[in-house]
Amino acid sequence: xxxxxxxxxxxxxxxxxxxxxxxxxxxxxxxxxxxxxxxxxxxxxxxxxxxxxxxxxxxxxxxxxxxxxxxxxxxxxxxxxxxxxxxxxxxxxxxxxxxxxxxxxxxxxxxxxxxxxxxxxxxxxxxxxxxxxxxxxxxxxxxxxxxxxxxxxxxxxxxxxxxxxxxxxxxxxxxxxxxxxxxxxxxxxxxxxxxxxxxxxxxxxxxxxxxxxxxxxxxxxxxxxxxxxxxxxxxxxxxxxxxxxxxxxxxxxxxxxxxxxxxxxxxxxxxxxxxxxxxxxxxxxxxxxxxxxxxxxxxxxxxxxxxxxxxxxxxxxxxxxxxxxxxxxxxxxxxxxxxxxxxxxxxxxxxxxxxxxxxxxxxxxxxxxxxxxxxxxxxxxxxxxxxxxxxxxxxxxxxxxxxxxxxxxxxxxxxxxxxxxxxxxxxxxxxxxxxxxxxxxxxxxxxx
Amino acid sequence: xxxxxxxxxxxxxxxxxxxxxxxxxxxxxxxxxxxxxxxxxxxxxxxxxxxxxxxxxxxxxxxxxxxxxxxxxxxxxxxxxxxxxxxxxxxxxxxxxxxxxxxxxxxxxxxxxxxxxxxxxxxxxxxxxxxxxxxxxxxxxxxxxxxxxxxxxxxxxxxxxxxxxxxxxxxxxxxxxxxxxxxxxxxxxxxxxxxxxxxxxxxxxxxxxxxxxxxxxxxxxxxxxxxxxxxxxxxxxxxxxxxxxxxxxxxxxxxxxxxxxxxxxxxxxxxxxxxxxxxxxxxxxxxxxxxxxxxxxxxxxxxxxxxxxxxxxxxxxxxxxxxxxxxxxxxxxxxxxxxxxxxxxxxxxxxxxxxxxxxxxxxxxxxxxxxxxxxxxxxxxxxxx
Numbered sequence: 001x002x003x004x005x006x007x008x009x010x011x012x013x014x015x016x017x018x019x020x021x022x023x024x025x026x027x028x029x030x031x032x033x034x035x036x037x038x039x040x041x042x043x044x045x046x047x048x049x050x051x052x053x054x055x056x057x058x059x060x061x062x063x064x065x066x067x068x069x070x071x072x073x074x075x076x077x078x079x080x081x082x083x084x085x086x087x088x089x090x091x092x093x094x095x096x097x098x099x100x101x102x103x104x105x106x107x108x109x110x111x112x113x114x115x116x117x118x119x120x121x122x123x124x125x126x127x128x129x130x131x132x133x134x135x136x137x138x139x140x141x142x143x144x145x146x147x148x149x150x151x152x153x154x155x156x157x158x159x160x161x162x163x164x165x166x167x168x169x170x171x172x173x174x175x176x177x178x179x180x181x182x183x184x185x186x187x188x189x190x191x192x193x194x195x196x197x198x199x200x201x202x203x204x205x206x207x208x209x210x211x212x213x214x215x216x217x218x219x220x221x222x223x224x225x226x227x228x229x230x231x232x233x234x235x236x237x238x239x240x241x242x243x244x245x246x247x248x249x250x251x252x253x254x255x256x257x258x259x260x261x262x263x264x265x266x267x268x269x270x271x272x273x274x275x276x277x278x279x280x281x282x283x284x285x286x287x288x289x290x291x292x293x294x295x296x297x298x299x300x301x302x303x304x305x306x307x308x309x310x311x312x313x314x315x316x317x318x319x320x321x322x323x324x325x326x327x328x329x330x331x332x333x334x335x336x337x338x339x340x341x342x343x344x345x346x347x348x349x350x351x352x353x354x355x356x357x358x359x360x361x362x363x364x365x366x367x368x369x370x371x372x373x374x375x376x377x378x379x380x381x382x383x384x385x386x387x388x389x390x391x392x393x394x395x396x397x398x399x400x401x402x403x404x405x406x407x408x409x410x411x412x413x414x415x416x417x418x419x420x421x422x423x424x425x426x427x428x429x430x431x432x433x434x435x436x437x438x439x440x441x442x443x444x445x446x447x448x
Numbered sequence: 449x450x451x452x453x454x455x456x457x458x459x460x461x462x463x464x465x466x467x468x469x470x471x472x473x474x475x476x477x478x479x480x481x482x483x484x485x486x487x488x489x490x491x492x493x494x495x496x497x498x499x500x501x502x503x504x505x506x507x508x509x510x511x512x513x514x515x516x517x518x519x520x521x522x523x524x525x526x527x528x529x530x531x532x533x534x535x536x537x538x539x540x541x542x543x544x545x546x547x548x549x550x551x552x553x554x555x556x557x558x559x560x561x562x563x564x565x566x567x568x569x570x571x572x573x574x575x576x577x578x579x580x581x582x583x584x585x586x587x588x589x590x591x592x593x594x595x596x597x598x599x600x601x602x603x604x605x606x607x608x609x610x611x612x613x614x615x616x617x618x619x620x621x622x623x624x625x626x627x628x629x630x631x632x633x634x635x636x637x638x639x640x641x642x643x644x645x646x647x648x649x650x651x652x653x654x655x656x657x658x659x660x661x662x663x664x665x666x667x668x669x670x671x672x673x674x675x676x677x678x679x680x681x682x683x684x685x686x687x688x689x690x691x692x693x694x695x696x697x698x699x700x701x702x703x704x705x706x707x708x709x710x711x712x713x714x715x716x717x718x719x720x721x722x723x724x725x726x727x728x729x730x731x732x733x734x735x736x737x738x739x740x741x742x743x744x745x746x747x748x749x750x751x752x753x754x755x756x757x758x759x760x761x762x763x764x765x766x767x768x769x770x771x772x773x774x775x776x777x778x779x780x781x782x783x784x785x786x787x788x789x790x791x792x793x794x795x796x797x798x799x800x801x802x803x804x805x806x807x808x809x810x811x812x813x814x815x816x817x818x819x820x821x822x823x824x825x826x827x828x829x830x831x832x833x
Contacts, residue, residue: 279500
């Protein structure tokens with residue numbers, strides 16, 4: 001091969017390597033950036049008067065005087081819209097039965113959309129479900145609903161070889177020449193006055209409980225459940241892992257039995273997470289019955305055996321990285337092996353062990369599969385510390401799945417899903433980041 | 449006072465038989481305790497095998513092996529129900545192979561880059577990025593696949609495939625043209641004519657290659673993806689998740705190759721690419737193989753992404769390599785069906801899910817065993833034993 005070609009090959013080889021690294025960084029960005037953007041929208045958005053009403057009614061937050069002033073103002077603009085409805089209803093009474101019957105389904109639809117937008121119409125009885133008691137709490141949702149009000153969605157099936165295409169027809173065409181025709185431009189022009197959107201930082205998203213299956217409210221129950229599960233898992237796994245690591249590094253002899261134990265460790269690390277869930281169900285719940293059915297305790301135990309190998313490995317590495325001279329000095333001064341381990345090696349290895357622990361904590365917080373059968377419920381209240389032995393809990397990871405795939409209004413509450421994912425990712429990445437920083441400090445310290 | 453303290457201290461050195469016995473007993477108990485804790489992991493592994501198997505065996509006793517492994521009819525809710533898992537096993541294999549096809553080349557290239565190409569300062573920052581990729585919870589990847597990536601695939605699938613083909617295959621095809629022209633010219637022509645012949649060949653092949661690239665790209669862009677929740681989506685996201693494992697384990701084994709091999713190769717006049725391909729990769733090959741096995745196992749054992757984004761239809765795609773159709777995997781079936789299975793009395797439906805779990809467990813055990821053997825052997829070879 002010619003030297004020039006060899007050089008080109010060499011350069012392109014470097015390029016491939018660098019590209020692959022860049023691609024991985026890009027993959028990280030591609031995943032994180034949209035989730036971050038969507039998640040911020042759960043916390044910071046244009047909240048409407050309905051949002052403030054809800055906050056005041058359900059959580060007692062907000063200034064009642066200012067709220068009543070604003071409600072009076074919106075009512076003034078809303079009454080105008082309702083007047084169009086009344087006028088049309090009176091007009092319908094004057095029509096013959098057939099024409100009125102033709103208008104009726106369309107009119108019912110208009111009323112329904114208006115209820116979505118502004119809350120129950122005057123004179124209607126208060127609905128029981130919370131989701132029907134309020135109008136749009138978020139401005140961008142209100143704009144979507146306004147589009148629904150102004151346009152009828154139709155599908156074009158004319159080309160049989162392609163998928164049907166969506167197109168929109170103005171709804172006002174349907175009511176041209178009637179008293180209702182004026183409603184559409186009026187609502188379009190006055191929506192802001194009817195809903196009074198204001199930029200809102202909704203901290204309550206993190207600290208409030210969820211209302212009406214996450215259609216309103218926050219995610220406190222999930223955050224708390226995640227905390228219980230992850231910390232519970234650490235309580236079991238951390239001491240066991242550190243003791244096992246001490247045995248492996250300081251006491252284990254190099255024989256068949258030890259190598260068997262080590263392979264058991266790596267086998268456990270390779271077991272698919274869903275199998276831990278099966279095991280937790282079969283052993284903790286069905287066999288030894290740590291609780292009647294799903295519970296935080298069963299979930300924590302399952303998570304604990306899942307993160308145990310990681311903790312053992314991290315602790316082993318931390319203990320092995322303690323300089324040998326420390327140990328020799330301690331033994332040389334006449335202390336016993338056990339005392340050396342407890343007073344010299346462990347304190348020196350502790351930051352490293354804690355780093356491993358923090359990473360495992362993040363992993364336990366993020367895992368879903370092991371807690372599906374052992375600890376997680378889709379919608380639930382916050383539980384007290386005393387309930388952890390008997391009752392299951394909602395958890396961030398499981399509820400992300402549940403809201404995105406199984407919730408009846410999955411498309412309506414995207415912002416809640418994004419907010420949950422952001423909360424989970426922030427928890428896990430913050431834990432990891434602190435571990436990385438801690439590790440950097442330790443390696444600097446050990447270098448001197 | 450002084451006497452007493454001397455006497456007390458000297459106790460340490462004067463070892464009475466009784467004290468010696470007590471010390472030995474304490475040592476024995478202490479070490480036994482440590483050993484017991486360390487064996488706990490082994491006990492847990494045995495327990496997992498035992499309890500998953502105990503609930504899986506009744507299914508095979510009742511139904512035999514044939515239906516489970518050869519039928520594609522999956523109607524667990526019927527009475528008596530049909531439990532053919534072939535399509536589900538096939539779906540698992542499909543996404544595993546698909547993600548491996550993406551993650552293995554990318555991962556090995558990244559590992560080589562990290563260990564031999566990039567300067568140390570860059571490596572310092574690249575490693576945490578890769579670790580971050582591993583730290584993101586699987587359900588977040590699942591959410592991304594379902595809510596963000598699936599609609600993208602559905603709406604712009606053909607365009608995405610076309611650009612991916614051009615950007616990824618393009619440079620490689622052009623590179624191949626240069627190399628082939630070089631080799632052919634060197635073989636056919638004498639030294640004086642070689643240069644001009646090579647230029648002509650490069651141009652000719654280059655035009656042909658661009659034609660092929662463009663043609664395939666057009667064909668890809670015409671593809672319409674009916675559903676974004678399909679095997680391709682899952683494979684891409686799973687490859688993100690397998691990458692960190694592959695990169696970090698491969699990098700370790702590349703680092704384990706000694707300096708003298710690299711220096712020997714450079715001394716013989718090899719370029720960096722030749723050194724890596726012909727010297728370092730063969731030396732580290734078994735370690736890389738172990739990394740690949742571990743990465744593949746992560747993809748096979750992953751639950752949330754496949755559950756959320758695979759479409760969950762238990763059928764073998766038509767044709768069998770069609771990655772644009774929905775599939776169903778073992779892990780997703782276990783996670784999705786357990787809610788409906790009767791967990792207390794233990795119906796056939798409950799037991800079949802444990803049978804799937806057992807299958808996964810056996811796979812993971814075998815692959816873990818193999819990769820461990822490989823790593824041990826490589827360590828021995830590199831240490832020169």
